[in-house]
Amino acid sequence: MxxxxxxxxxxxxxxxxxxxxxxxxxxxxxxxxxxxxxxxxxxxxxxxxxxxxxxxxxxxxxxxxxxxxxxxxxxxxxxxxxxxxxxxxxxxxxxxxxxxxxxxxxxxxxxxxxxxxxxxxxxxxxxxxxxxxxxxxxxxxxxxxxxxxxxxxxxxxxxxxxxxxxxxxxxxxxxxxxxxxxxxxxKSKIGEKTPREMILSDFKEFEFGTHELGIGQIETVEPAVVLHQKDAVLEAMDDVATEREYSAFVLLVTDLLEEDTTALVAGDEIETVEAGLDTAFSEQEAFLPGVMSRKKQVVPPLEDAFR
CATH class of the missing domain: 3.90.1640.10 (inorganic pyrophosphatase (n-terminal core))
Structure with missing residues (x-):
């Protein structure tokens, strides 16, 4: 057979x-x-x-x-x-x-x-x-x-x-x-998910040279539902980054109506993430106007920054 x-x-x-x-x-x-x-x-x-x-x-x-x-x-x-x-x-x-x-x-x-x-x-x-x-x-x-x-x-x-x-x-x-x-x-339904479930629901792991990164994305018409839980979400991101020994964990909260993204970041290489995304994080948060694609707009510049 x-x-x-x-x-x-x-x-x-x-x-x-x-x-x-x-x-x-x-x-x-x-x-x-x-x-x-x-x-x-x-x-x-x-x-x-x-x-x-x-x-x-x-x-x-x-x-x-x-x-x-x-x-x-x-x-x-x-x-x-x-x-x-x-x-x-x-x-x-x-x-x-x-x-x-x-x-x-x-x-x-x-x-x-x-x-x-x-x-x-x-x-x-x-x-x-x-x-x-x-x-x-x-x-x-x-x-x-x-x-x-x-x-x-x-x-x-x-x-x-x-x-x-x-x-x-x-x-x-x-x-x-x-x-x-x-x-x-x-796509926007976050439901009763815990912060950890939310950040890992659409999540990919990448190896950039000697660095491992986690990049998650939440696509929603109600980004406030996620961002109102920012402290708990960042705590969950910190836990995952520590457990998996990531250099950084980036979460993209993408507003499908406004077609832009708020990024949250955890880990030890925040400055490298800032350089890659050409932005500055304040309290581990940054606004990325016009960014919707992890594949095209986030992964390539981060790969360049970490190599």
Whole structure:
């Protein structure tokens, strides 16, 4: 019996990660592969809404990937992979982030492109294969695309994303602007989360030279809900930075309506973060006008500052 291949995204999965895993597994199945969608963590409220909206089961939670075959979507850095990925066989990578440190012993398909979402690339892979996604799959891909590009408002958005969004919306039978507003409402739901749960809900770990950083992001239409808990949030950030020996922990509280960000910082390298982001922190807080994208506007300058 052949071994199943798990299609899986990064830890603290977001909507693009989950929808990409499900959609690509469906495409691989159409092509005769034994592919199974999986996830490396718990679902956020927006993703739960999307799966319910399109009547799709949540991918199974893969707790340890040791000895498994994996297709990585929406990431390519070991600091973000599922536990056991270093002991797994990486078969393919489909991503839209910077090139990380995942190595393979044999050549693989590695498709990495500067677009706003992994879902955009996967939509084009369906086209390349001569396959039209079903209504449900198109709905998932549209959800991932709109979520990652903040309904095509993020600076990461490209013309390709806009074209693909229109095509997917037509297949799914929705108006992408109206559907996008629903997504933003659910993306903003912080619910009854503790400060620690909030800061780790959309969180990625990065290695910049000899430094390890944690960068979290909370995208919301009500940033005051987070910032009113600033002392408790900073305490949680300090705890995580100490536990994981980060040089710094940066939290981006992004206002989806005003399209700007308030950054909070913890750790021993605040001055380096200030230099990277070209800002000054007062009481561990700084305002970043026009900043919405962790991938494009925060990670690159911090990487330069810490190397």
């Amino acid at each position: 052949s071994q199943s291949t798990y299609v899986i995204g990064h830890q603290q999965p977001d909507t693009d990660t989950i929808c990409s895993a499900v959609a690509y597994a469906r495409l691989k199945e159409k092509q005769g592969a034994d592919a199974v969608p999986a996830r490396a963590g718990e679902l956020n409220p927006e993703t739960q809404f999307v799966l319910e909206r399109w009547d799709v089961d949540a991918p199974s939670h893969l707790e340890d990937a040791s000895g498994e075959q994996l297709i990585l979507v929406d990431h390519n850095e070991h600091s973000q992979t599922v536990t056991g990925a270093r002991e797994a066989e990486i078969m393919e990578i489909i991503d839209h982030h910077r090139i990380g440190d995942v190595e393979t012993s044999s050549p693989i398909l590695f498709r990495n492109e500067p677009v706003g979402s992994t879902a955009t690339i996967l939509s084009e892979l369906f086209d390349d294969a001569g396959e039209t996604p079903s209504t449900r799959t198109a709905g998932l891909l549209l959800s991932g695309l709109l979520s990652d590009t903040v309904v095509l408002r993020s600076p990461t958005t490209t013309d390709r994303d806009r074209v693909v969004a229109e095509e997917l919306a037509e297949i799914a039978g929705v108006d992408y602007e109206e559907y996008g507003k629903e997504l933003l409402t659910h």
